[in-house]
Amino acid sequence: MAVILQFDRFGGPEVLRFRDVAVPPPGPGEVRYRVEAFALNRGDLFWMEDRYYSSPALPARIGQEAFGVVEAVGDDVAGFAIGDRVCSLVQDDGRYCVNGTFAITPARYLAHWTGEDDPAAGCAIWSQALTAYYPMVELSRVGEGSIVLVTAGSSTSGNGAIQMAKLCGARVIATSRTLDKRDFLLGLGADAVVATDGLDLAAQVGAITGGRGVDLVYDTVAGPMMPRYFDCLAPGARIYIVGALSDDLALSGPILPLIRAGASITGFSVFNHNRLDAPFDRAKRFVGQAIADGRLRPVIDRIFPFEEAIEAYRYLSSGAQRGKVVVQL
CATH class of the missing domain: 3.40.50.720 (NAD(P)-binding Rossmann-like Domain)
Incomplete structure (x- = not known):
């Protein structure tokens, strides 16, 4: 079993709940990874309130940015192997939200982590x-x-x-x-x-x-x-x-x-452009190299433990942060 962060009605952080779920295998073109940290975004709050780019189908998981270690690879996936350190890249498909102890993401929306060995940093820049x-x-x-x-x-x-x-x-x-x-x-x-x-x-x-x-x-x-x-x-x-x-x-x-x-x-x-193969590939190369060279760096305001993930969203909604709010497992 695994634990995910989910909501079954619209509202603020008070609608979030931890939920135990079975861990499914990745499908064709997908990668499953053990989440070690995930970052919170203002868009998550809009997603919970049903005023985002797309509308959630309830009950809905939350979150788009995670860092983790690959546990399983689906058919037709190239470039990723068990044990790889990966970062999820933003998309607008609610089936692939990432906040929890595991995540499944289409391989095209993953990047190898090229920075320091720090899960919080890995989820807080892309x-x-x-x-x-x-x-x-x-x-x-x-x-x-x-x-x-x-x-x-x-x-x-x-x-x-x-x-x-x-x-x-x-x-x-x-x-x-x-x-x-x-x-x-x-x-x-x-x-x-x-x-x-x-x-x-x-x-x-x-x-x-x-x-x-x-x-x-x-x-x-x-x-x-x-x-x-x-x-x-x-x-x-x-x-x-x-x-x-x-x-x-x-x-x-x-x-x-x-x-x-x-x-x-x-x-x-960004969702519209991430759907386009050639620009998305150029973006991943550019950003990945800049991270590896230290020319782009994560700015982290505060790190919460997983059991305080809902409190982390309350903190995000306060607007008091200077940089990314991260939950580390």
């Missing part, structure tokens, strides 16, 4: 790295001379975006509601940090860039945040909406600043 890779490398070619604005820089998605933009050679401006997290964000590589509570975001960014503006906005907040940066866009700027941390998700704002800048707005989901 999601935000892949999410940032596509807008900055595949879609926009961020490089030397680029200026990138990352909203909610202290979120896990923001953490990954700051590191990816710096890896590409860009100058990075990160936002935070206050300057309490300024030193943390500068430590991640941000070149400047601007506060958003009660302050003019566009004016601050304009001052930092000498009126030039930003080439790319990596927006994890959306909603009312968006028009606040419309007046600090460089010509041809690209805005990627990669998250929805705002409670108000209506898209509204002045159009003229976008027209003047010739800016574009793209709703982005």
